Amino acid sequence: MDQLGPIADAVGAALDDLAGRDAVARMWARDHTLWQDDPTEVADRLGWLEVAGAMATQAERLAVFGDALAADGIRHVVVMGMGGSSLFPEVLARSFAPVPGRPVLRVVDTTDPALVARLSHECPPAETLAIASSKSGTTVETLSHLAVALQDVPPDQVVAVTDPGTSLAERATAEGFRALFENPPDIGGRYSALSYFGLVPAAAAGLDVDALLASAGAAAPALADPDPAANPGLRLGAALAGAVRAGRDKVTLVVDGEIETIGLWLEQLLAESTGKHGTGVVPVAGERLGPPEVYGDDRLFVAIGEHHGLEPLAAAGHPLVQLPSGGTAGLGELVLTWEVATALCGAALGINPFDQPNVAEAKAATNEVLEQGGSEIAPTPLADVLDQVGPGDYVAIQAYVDPEDGVVDALEDARTEIRDRFRVATTLGLGPRFLHSTGQLHKGGPPSGVFLQVVGDDPVDVAIPDRPFGFSTLKHAQAEGDLRTLRAHGLRAARIALSDLLEVTR
Numbered sequence: 267m268d269q270l271g272p273i274a275d276a277v278g279a280a281l282d283d284l285a286g287r288d289a290v291a292r293m294w295a296r297d298h299t300l301w302q303d304d305p306t307e308v309a310d311r312l313g314w315l316e317v318a319g320a321m322a323t324q325a326e327r328l329a330v331f332g333d334a335l336a337a338d339g340i341r342h343v344v345v346m347g348m349g350g351s352s353l354f355p356e357v358l359a360r361s362f363a364p365v366p367g368r369p370v371l372r373v374v375d376t377t378d379p380a381l382v383a384r385l386s387h388e389c390p391p392a393e394t395l396a397i398a399s400s401k402s403g404t405t406v407e408t409l410s411h412l413a414v415a416l417q418d419v420p421p422d423q424v425v426a427v428t429d430p431g432t433s434l435a436e437r438a439t440a441e442g443f444r445a446l447f448e449n450p451p452d453i454g455g456r457y458s459a460l461s462y463f464g465l466v467p468a469a470a471a472g473l474d475v476d477a478l479l480a481s482a483g484a485a486a487p488a489l490a491d492p493d494p495a496a497n498p499g500l501r502l503g504a505a506l507a508g509a510v511r512a513g514r515d516k517v518t519l520v521v522d523g524e525i526e527t528i529g530l531w532l533e534q535l536l537a538e539s540t541g542k543h544g545t546g547v548v549p550v551a552g553e554r555l556g557p558p559e560v561y562g563d564d565r566l567f568v569a570i571g572e573h574h575g576l577e578p579l580a581a582a583g584h585p586l587v588q589l590p591s592g593g594t595a596g597l598g599e600l601v602l603t604w605e606v607a608t609a610l611c612g613a614a615l616g617i618n619p620f621d622q623p624n625v626a627e628a629k630a631a632t633n634e635v636l637e638q639g640g641s642e643i644a645p646t647p648l649a650d651v652l653d654q655v656g657p658g659d660y661v662a663i664q665a666y667v668d669p670e671d672g673v674v675d676a677l678e679d680a681r682t683e684i685r686d687r688f689r690v691a692t693t694l695g696l697g698p699r700f701l702h703s704t705g706q707l708h709k710g711g712p713p714s715g716v717f718l719q720v721v722g723d724d725p726v727d728v729a730i731p732d733r734p735f736g737f738s739t740l741k742h743a744q745a746e747g748d749l750r751t752l753r754a755h756g757l758r759a760a761r762i763a764l765s766d767l768l769e770v771t772r
């Protein structure tokens with residue numbers, strides 16, 4: 267049962283507003299004026315509403331594709347993509363046990379050279395299928411990984427998932443890739459989980475695509491119901507918008523262990539969709555659950571599944587929304603419910619939940635650094651930055667490190683310590699993944715972020731074919747470019763020495 271407490275009035279107002287504008291019906295009718303008069307990046311971004319049904323007609327093709335991989339001796343499937351093109355495959359890889367006799371699914375969405383170097387040892391080229399996933403077909407990380415893969419893997423072990431007509435689609439045909447899956451172009455990256463972007467990796471790993479789609483399909487009628495009592499997406503969207511309006515914009519996700527990594531996907535959906543024009547939901551994913559006294563009065567807790575430790579939070583006056591968890595069997599429903607909620611939250615907040623107006627800035631700054639050469643950035647003492655943290659802020663650790671290194675756990679400890687000491691929300695994003703997820707919110711959302719950037723050293727580098735720089739240079743340029751962009755927005759952002767940040771727990 268939801269316990270909305272201090273945000274109940276604001277949630278009621280959001281529900282009234284959405285009902286008054288006939289929001290649910292207009293959304294399903296693909297009426298872009300629900301969000302803005304200009305149809306650009308709205309009218310052509312609503313294909314996710316019905317994609318589960320459309321994809322059901324492709325289930326046979328996907329099954330044939332998956333069966334053939336196993337028969338051809340493929341043991342590893344590596345998805346190369348960023349943000350919306352890779353995070354749902356990451357959820358699949360981490361939520362489902364490998365299917366016996368089928369390839370193991372893995373995702374690469376980092377420019378950390380240590381991981382890139384390891385990957386080619388851990389996934390022998392003769393047994394590996396590489397999937398290049400990019401809506402635009404132009405994302406530098408994805409194209410760099412593809413270039414590395416093509417050094418060792420023959421084109422008939424490479425697949426492209428992209429929009430029709432992109433340069434990646436042209437390459438798939440010209441270079442004889444094993445398959446090209448052209449995605450419906452009216453679906454934005456972060457809403458693409460139930461399209462080819464999620465389903466091709468699922469089929470390759472031998473997962474039950476039909477079940478995933480059926481779970482979403484079964485949820486659709488309720489999600490189209492204008493009655494909030496019947497529509498969990500409408501209730502959730504109003505709760506998110508009401509929380510933002512009531513100053514509780516730190517939406518803290520507490521997720522069922524089996525599908526824990528859905529938090530990563532939800533983070534990018536919420537942050538990139540709502541974090542703009544100075545407002546938005548600040549999703550807090552993967553933060554350890556604590557006692558009431560470590561939280562400020564800027565939180566809304568959203569729990570998926572049953573958890574110990576929530577009742578004391580509600581009793582202490584923190585608003586709580588509880589959603590059932592269907593585990594892996596309910597993933598399709600969960601995805602569609604949150605997409606509906608996010609789209610309606612955007613309508614209630616008066617923003618377009620389908621664009622990402624600030625993402626290009628950091629990309630441009632990275633290119634500038636690559637062209638002009640990087641600079642030596644002297645680390646700022648952590649204490650100097652933490653001195654600036656106050657109530658209502660959030661501290662975002664942005665770590666350009668090897669995602670599989672133990673340092674990530676140590677950073678989680680540092681994160682918890684900062685949360686407990688300052689009673690502020692904390693996030694931990696791995697670079698450059700977060701640039702395609704929370705990066706939009708950091709720059710365009712509420713200016714309450716305090717950004718701690720750490721950049722791991724690279725004992726080895728990996729060259730990127732056909733580029734004048736390797737992964738290490740790219741990683742450092744991405745970090746520097748983002749730091750410049752955050753500072754250009756007047757935000758509190760600093761490079762911190764990794765050792766200094768880890769010291770915080772001692």
Ligand SMILES: O=P(O)(O)OC[C@H]1O[C@](O)(CO)[C@@H](O)[C@@H]1O
Nearest residue numbers: 349350351400401402405455702
């Ligand atoms: O699928 P693409 O075009 O490679 O883009 C990857 C990601 O980059 C972003 O455009 C923004 O960083 C996301 O919205 C998107 O999911």
